Amino acid sequence: MNPLATELNQVLDTCVAGRLLSDRGRRLYFPKGIVAQGAEAGKLAKRHNATIGMAYEGGKPMILPSVAALTPGLDPVESVSYAPVGGVDELRQLWKEEMIRKNPSLRGVPISLPVVAPGLTPGISTAAELYVNPGDVVIIPDLFWDNYELIFTDRQQAKIVSFPFFDEAWNFNLAGLEETIRKNSGSGKIVLLLNFPNNPAGYAPRKNETAALAKVVRDAADRGVDILAIADDAYYGLFYEEGTETESVFAVFANLHERVLAVKVDGSTKEDFVWGFRVAFITHGSKGMSPEVYTALGTKTISSLRASVSNSSRLAQSIMIRVMKSPTYQAEKERKFEILRGRYAKVKEILAHRKTGRALKEIPFNSGYFMSFLCQGISADTLRRRLLDRGIGTIALQDRLLRVAFSSIEVGGLDELYREIFQAADELSAGK
Numbered sequence: 001m002n003p004l005a006t007e008l009n010q011v012l013d014t015c016v017a018g019r020l021l022s023d024r025g026r027r028l029y030f031p032k033g034i035v036a037q038g039a040e041a042g043k044l045a046k047r048h049n050a051t052i053g054m055a056y057e058g059g060k061p062m063i064l065p066s067v068a069a070l071t072p073g074l075d076p077v078e079s080v081s082y083a084p085v086g087g088v089d090e091l092r093q094l095w096k097e098e099m100i101r102k103n104p105s106l107r108g109v110p111i112s113l114p115v116v117a118p119g120l121t122p123g124i125s126t127a128a129e130l131y132v133n134p135g136d137v138v139i140i141p142d143l144f145w146d147n148y149e150l151i152f153t154d155r156q157q158a159k160i161v162s163f164p165f166f167d168e169a170w171n172f173n174l175a176g177l178e179e180t181i182r183k184n185s186g187s188g189k190i191v192l193l194l195n196f197p198n199n200p201a202g203y204a205p206r207k208n209e210t211a212a213l214a215k216v217v218r219d220a221a222d223r224g225v226d227i228l229a230i231a232d233d234a235y236y237g238l239f240y241e242e243g244t245e246t247e248s249v250f251a252v253f254a255n256l257h258e259r260v261l262a263v264k265v266d267g268s269t270k271e272d273f274v275w276g277f278r279v280a281f282i283t284h285g286s287k288g289m290s291p292e293v294y295t296a297l298g299t300k301t302i303s304s305l306r307a308s309v310s311n312s313s314r315l316a317q318s319i320m321i322r323v324m325k326s327p328t329y330q331a332e333k334e335r336k337f338e339i340l341r342g343r344y345a346k347v348k349e350i351l352a353h354r355k356t357g358r359a360l361k362e363i364p365f366n367s368g369y370f371m372s373f374l375c376q377g378i379s380a381d382t383l384r385r386r387l388l389d390r391g392i393g394t395i396a397l398q399d400r401l402l403r404v405a406f407s408s409i410e411v412g413g414l415d416e417l418y419r420e421i422f423q424a425a426d427e428l429s430a431g432k
């Protein structure tokens with residue numbers, strides 16, 4: 001073990017973070033190598049800085065004129081230079097302030113400074129690397145983004161244990177969660193991953209459900225179980241109904257119990273409609289956690305990133321800094337939100353008045369990009385292929401769900417889209 005890793009582990013071993021770290025997580029450290037020495041020189045080498053692997057001209061990073069022409073208004077430092085491994089500090093601060101504004105329960109609660117990752121996917125993979133050992137159980141409700149399989153089962157060699165997302169009354173299945181935690185807490189460690197608004201269900205908990213969810217996790221912690229609670233908040237903010245919880249579950253878990261370590265993975269990807277920018281964040285929170293522990297966790301996090309993606313796009317981060325500081329930022333987002341809410345409302349109206357497609361049962365949805373149909377007596381994949389023949393793209397999951405991304409379809413196209421889906425389903429039900 002590198003002595004720098006040992007030093008970090010000693011800090012983390014004072015609390016739940018150390019107990020949750022995976023073997024790989026324990027080995028990670030940030031080398032006092034090129035990046036650290038370069039950062040030191042950035043502050044002190046006022047005469048000649050010959051450290052970092054970049055090229056300079058006239059005191060600025062070299063830039064091709066055609067690149068400069070496409071990035072007017074941005075200094076070459078903002079457009080082409082490397083970003084720090086953990087992200088540009090100003091963006092990290094801005095994101096944290098915005099997170100607290102959107103989640104008022106976090107006000108006054110110590111949490112880490114978000115670390116930038118190039119997308120939520122590497123953010124989740126980083127959390128997996130830090131905390132999940134081969135063979136560990138990762139509890140995820142059974143409606144989940146299919147990439148979790150690749151990340152946790154195949155890459156990390158962990159075991160995803162699921163329970164039905166909804167109970168019989170079509171509420172979030174708290175009893176299922178409680179039972180699954182109970183059955184799998186023998187090792188004293190639980191990894192829980194929750195994604196609201198959910199892909200593919202399009203569901204976020206109602207306000208009363210969040211408190212009950214917190215109770216289930218707190219009870220397990222009271223029984224002596226250490227819990228890593230990962231919140232995948234990719235679709236955060238797209239809440240269309242009154243009464244839906246608008247705070248992230250991270251806001252609850254970050255101040256719940258000394259045995260609960262919460263990790264929030266979120267980002268500009270979907271919240272700011274910049275899918276290909278690859279700007280996301282990893283934030284830690286745990287009740288009573290000291291600033292030293294948060295710093296050590298930040299170092300472990302950037303160490304993992306240094307070994308995988310090294311750093312995230314500077315250009316995208318520079319644009320997001322400007323965007324988040326723009327006086328029109330909130331209003332611009334609000335307008336896009338209203339467009340998506342309009343599509344959601346249209347889908348609800350279509351479903352309320354439909355007379356066909358009875359083999360398709362919509363599962364409850366109130367948020368996000370998606371809604372899904374449970375296919376009864378017909379194969380979801382056969383339906384998907386039948387729709388493709390008609391020039392319509394949908395996603396079949398587990399051969400029982402048909403996921404429709406209504407976020408991608410203009411309001412004017414939704415009637416036709418759903419008419420085709422119902423017709424195709426009716427044909428299949430009739431054996432045609």
Ligand SMILES: Cc1ncc(COP(=O)(O)O)c(C=O)c1O
Nearest residue numbers: 119120121145195199232234269
């Ligand atoms: C639930 C969920 N998490 C994460 C992601 C990936 O986000 P990113 O594109 O930032 O890696 C997606 C994308 O589809 C998603 O649906």
